[in-house]
Amino acid sequence: xxxxxxxxxxxxxxxxxxxxxxxxxxxxxxxxxxxxxxxxxxxxxxxxxxxxxxxxxxxxxxxxxxxxxxxxxxxxxxxxxxxxxxxxxxxxxxxxxxxxxxxxxxxxxxxxxxxxxxxxxxxxxxxxxxxxxxxxxxxxxxxxxxxxxxxxxxxxxxxxxxxxxxxxxxxxxxxxxxxxxxxxxxxxxxxxxxxxxxxxxxxxxxxxxxxxxxxxxxxxxxxxxxxxxxxxxxxxxxxxxxxxxxxxxxxxxxxxxxxxxxxxxxxxxxxxxxxxxxxxxxxxxxxxxxxxxxxxxxxxxxxxxxxxxxxxxxxxxxxxxxxxxxxxxxxxxxxxxxxxxxxxxxxxxxxxxxxxxxxxxxxxxxxxxxxxxxxxxxxxxxxxxxxxxxxxxxxxxxxxxxxxxxxxxxxxxxxxxxxxxxxxxxxxxxxxxxxxxxxxxxxxxxxxxxxxxxxxxxxxxxxxxxxxxxxxxxxxxxxxxxxxxxxxxxxxxxxxxxxxxxxxxxxxxxxxxxxxxxxxxxxxxxxxxxxxxxxxxxxxxxxxxxxxxxxxxxxxxxxxxxxxxxxxxxxxxxxxxxxxxxxxxxxxxxxxxxxxxxxxxxxxxxxxxxxxxx
Amino acid sequence: xxxxxxxxxxxxxxxxxxxxxxxxxxxxxxxxxxxxxxxxxxxxxxxxxxxxxxxxxxxxxxxxxxxxxxxxxxxxxxxxxxxxxxxxxxxxxxxxxxxxxxxxxxxxxxxxxxxxxxxxxxxxxxxxxxxxxxxxxxxxxxxxxxxxxxxxxxxxxxxxxxxxxxxxxxxxxxxxxxxxxxxxxxx
Numbered sequence: 001x002x003x004x005x006x007x008x009x010x011x012x013x014x015x016x017x018x019x020x021x022x023x024x025x026x027x028x029x030x031x032x033x034x035x036x037x038x039x040x041x042x043x044x045x046x047x048x049x050x051x052x053x054x055x056x057x058x059x060x061x062x063x064x065x066x067x068x069x070x071x072x073x074x075x076x077x078x079x080x081x082x083x084x085x086x087x088x089x090x091x092x093x094x095x096x097x098x099x100x101x102x103x104x105x106x107x108x109x110x111x112x113x114x115x116x117x118x119x120x121x122x123x124x125x126x127x128x129x130x131x132x133x134x135x136x137x138x139x140x141x142x143x144x145x146x147x148x149x150x151x152x153x154x155x156x157x158x159x160x161x162x163x164x165x166x167x168x169x170x171x172x173x174x175x176x177x178x179x180x181x182x183x184x185x186x187x188x189x190x191x192x193x194x195x196x197x198x199x200x201x202x203x204x205x206x207x208x209x210x211x212x213x214x215x216x217x218x219x220x221x222x223x224x225x226x227x228x229x230x231x232x233x234x235x236x237x238x239x240x241x242x243x244x245x246x247x248x249x250x251x252x253x254x255x256x257x258x259x260x261x262x263x264x265x266x267x268x269x270x271x272x273x274x275x276x277x278x279x280x281x282x283x284x285x286x287x288x289x290x291x292x293x294x295x296x297x298x299x300x301x302x303x304x305x306x307x308x309x310x311x312x313x314x315x316x317x318x319x320x321x322x323x324x325x326x327x328x329x330x331x332x333x334x335x336x337x338x339x340x341x342x343x344x345x346x347x348x349x350x351x352x353x354x355x356x357x358x359x360x361x362x363x364x365x366x367x368x369x370x371x372x373x374x375x376x377x378x379x380x381x382x383x384x385x386x387x388x389x390x391x392x393x394x395x396x397x398x399x400x401x402x403x404x405x406x407x408x409x410x411x412x413x414x415x416x417x418x419x420x421x422x423x424x425x426x427x428x429x430x431x432x433x434x435x436x437x438x439x440x441x442x443x444x445x446x447x448x449x450x451x452x453x454x455x456x457x458x459x460x461x462x463x464x465x466x467x468x469x470x471x472x473x474x475x476x477x478x479x480x481x482x483x484x485x486x487x488x489x490x491x492x493x494x495x496x497x498x499x500x501x502x503x504x505x506x507x508x509x510x511x512x513x514x515x516x517x518x519x520x521x522x523x524x525x526x527x528x529x530x531x532x533x534x535x536x537x538x539x540x541x542x543x544x545x546x547x548x549x550x551x552x553x554x555x556x557x558x559x560x561x562x563x564x565x566x567x568x569x570x571x572x573x574x575x576x577x578x579x580x581x582x583x584x585x586x587x588x589x590x591x592x593x594x595x596x597x598x599x600x601x602x603x604x605x606x607x608x609x610x611x612x613x614x
Numbered sequence: 615x616x617x618x619x620x621x622x623x624x625x626x627x628x629x630x631x632x633x634x635x636x637x638x639x640x641x642x643x644x645x646x647x648x649x650x651x652x653x654x655x656x657x658x659x660x661x662x663x664x665x666x667x668x669x670x671x672x673x674x675x676x677x678x679x680x681x682x683x684x685x686x687x688x689x690x691x692x693x694x695x696x697x698x699x700x701x702x703x704x705x706x707x708x709x710x711x712x713x714x715x716x717x718x719x720x721x722x723x724x725x726x727x728x729x730x731x732x733x734x735x736x737x738x739x740x741x742x743x744x745x746x747x748x749x750x751x752x753x754x755x756x757x758x759x760x761x762x763x764x765x766x767x768x769x770x771x772x773x774x775x776x777x778x779x780x781x782x783x784x785x786x787x788x789x790x791x792x793x794x795x796x797x798x799x800x801x
Binding site (some may be wrong): 036037039062063158162194197495545546547548550553559561566607 | 639640642705709731797
């Protein structure tokens with residue numbers, strides 16, 4: 001009891017100490033008679049500038065003043081107003097003179113005070129800011145006065161100083177957490193909500209930052225360029241050279257695309273091969289991307305510019321990795337070693353398959369198979385395997401040359417090399433694909449027959465018109481034959497099902513290997529490397545928001561905050577800027593895949609969108 | 615004005631609440647968790663290394679020992695950088711917004727700032743887990759519906775203080791929010 005009372009008394013005492021210099025005491029009694037809180041966003045580069053006028057934008061909805069620059073003495077008011085009108089026209093942002101800035105040595109420079117107050121009459125603005133900083137002690141003081149207002153004339157508002165780094169805010173791009181659907185890009189006037197208004201204002205006032213206090217113009221300004229004008233010779237040269245280079249490359253690329261769409265490639269065999277090989281899809285995708293990068297149109301929005309940059313960096317990295325792979329392949333006669341190893345590997349795989357078929361023709365895993373059907377299927381597949389092996393042996397002298405020429409395609413990029421590898425795997429395991437198709441068709445036929453004969457067994461029929469199962473009265477001989485066929489098919493089912501299972505597993509294995517390669521290709525294609533590099537080296541460019549830090553606070557002085565940029569997390573960078581990939585993602589879910597496998601329908605996991613179904 | 619008080623979290627551990635009143639419109643609350651204890655660190659390291667040594671005597675492969683050291687180091691670094699939160703701070707600035715900062719043991723800080731225009735209210739919610747726990751959360755306005763709530767953002771999720779600590783923070787936040795509402799109501 002006593003302890004609680006003691007704490008309360010202590011709390012009240014500390015509060016009363018602050019009451020005289022801050023508004024805590026009177027504020028608790030009701031609404032503040034001191035007016036609203038005015039937020040002044042002040043650039044850190046102007047904190048050391050000489051005395052002058054504050055120029056910027058007043059945002060009445062948030063009662064915040066965004067200071068952009070300081071105009072130094074001497075100046076002619078007409079010229080200042082002209083400059084502000086110019087910037088208004090260029091950036092469509094309404095700037096005004098917000099107040100005065102006084103950077104004085106001691107309290108002794110009193111003659112500046114009335115002079116500054118007189119300026120309030122020339123450039124009238126509601127509220128009129130008066131910021132002051134002492135050179136030696138670095139202490140700040142702020143005043144914001146209103147002439148007409150809802151409360152009393154001449155009332156003082158509280159000022160909160162928020163420092164911001166002008167260069168970082170100018171260059172950064174805000175990424176709001178959820179894009180509003182009704183927000184349009186490129187509004188006629190600068191209107192943005194909350195702190196985005198500050199970013200917007202600084203971005204639109206680029207015309208103001210062109211001349212600074214060291215120039216010989218009529219008005220001398222201090223802003224972020226006063227710390228050293230930003231320019232780079234290499235960047236300027238690259239900008240000049242990019243025009244003709246883009247034009248040349250755009251012509252070249254249009255020639256290649258025109259050649260691609262010529263009539264020869266639309267003929268049946270070529271277009272069929274074209275659609276089946278994934279390397280052609282990858283090449284087409286890269287061609288589109290390069291056409292986008294080297295198009296002579298300027299990027300309309302920052303997102304488009306980022307996309308162009310990402311595509312360029314991705315292509316460059318791809319080509320670099322491809323060249324590295326090429327140099328590794330062609331050194332130390334690795335192609336020869338690969339070609340020599342290829343035919344024995346194919347032989348080994350064929351032998352393994354033969355053993356597998358022999359095992360299936362016997363009693364696999366102790367299951368008893370139907371001897372005749374087993375032998376027929378086994379012999380059929382064995383003969384097919386024998387044909388395949390003969391073809392591979394026929395091709396073996398040419399393999400090294402083929403591999404050498406195909407390996408040259410790696411200079412177009414690592415993705416092209418990987419796609420070629422995937423196609424080579426598909427071609428080499430073509431026999432497994434054929435076996436899978438035979439097994440699947442046989443199994444599908446059996447399942448269809450079984451299901452319809454099962455319906456007959458129960459006295460029902462499938463009504464194609466009504467798309468449903470109806471009852472039906474069969475004749476005796478129909479029922480007899482139907483039941484007989486049903487039993488035959490049922491007892492032959494285990495054999496067919498086993499062959500189907502084995503070949504489906506092999507096919508799924510090959511598909512899994514191909515899938516991994518495609519995943520890698522997709523990764524290289526769609527990773528936004530430029531954005532990730534930007535996030536690593538210049539984190540302020542991609543902003544998720546802002547963060548505030550309270551600077552040293554003394555009683556009686558205004559509250560000072562430092563506004564810093566909160567960079568976007570890496571996951572969101574990848575999500576926001578990922579490049580569209582080839583589009584060869586599997587369109588089935590796991591459930592539909594299982595259903596297709598059960599009913600023996602063929603699965604094509606790499607079917608492109610828009611292809612006709614087989 | 616700075617003030618430090620000691621509270622406890624829902625599991626019984628000790629927490630320290632530091633309150634800083636910079637101005638009538640700006641307040642900061644800082645909750646500090648107990649640091650990583652040497653005892654638990656030693657226990658985990660000894661367990662992992664004993665298990666690795668046991669595997670080594672079975673397999674006679676020295677890679678297991680180096681792998682165990684590697685895993686322990688990586689695990690410790692990952693824990694300090696991604697999991698262990700030392701301090702959680704709530705900074706509320708009238709007419710600007712509310713900022714929540716979590717400082718990890720490795721020095722990393724992750725900050726979220728919510729603008730005052732989006733904040734509807736700060737409330738203490740009840741959650742029924744294995745027991746009843748209270749947590750402070752910020753309600754955000756729905757841009758489409760004026761009286762709706764679009765999101766509930768919980769505060770002090772890792773430190774999880776008890777109700778007495780939350781009431782202190784809640785009272786201070788409500789003072790500032792009341793001022794903000796009065797200012798926004800009058801033109």
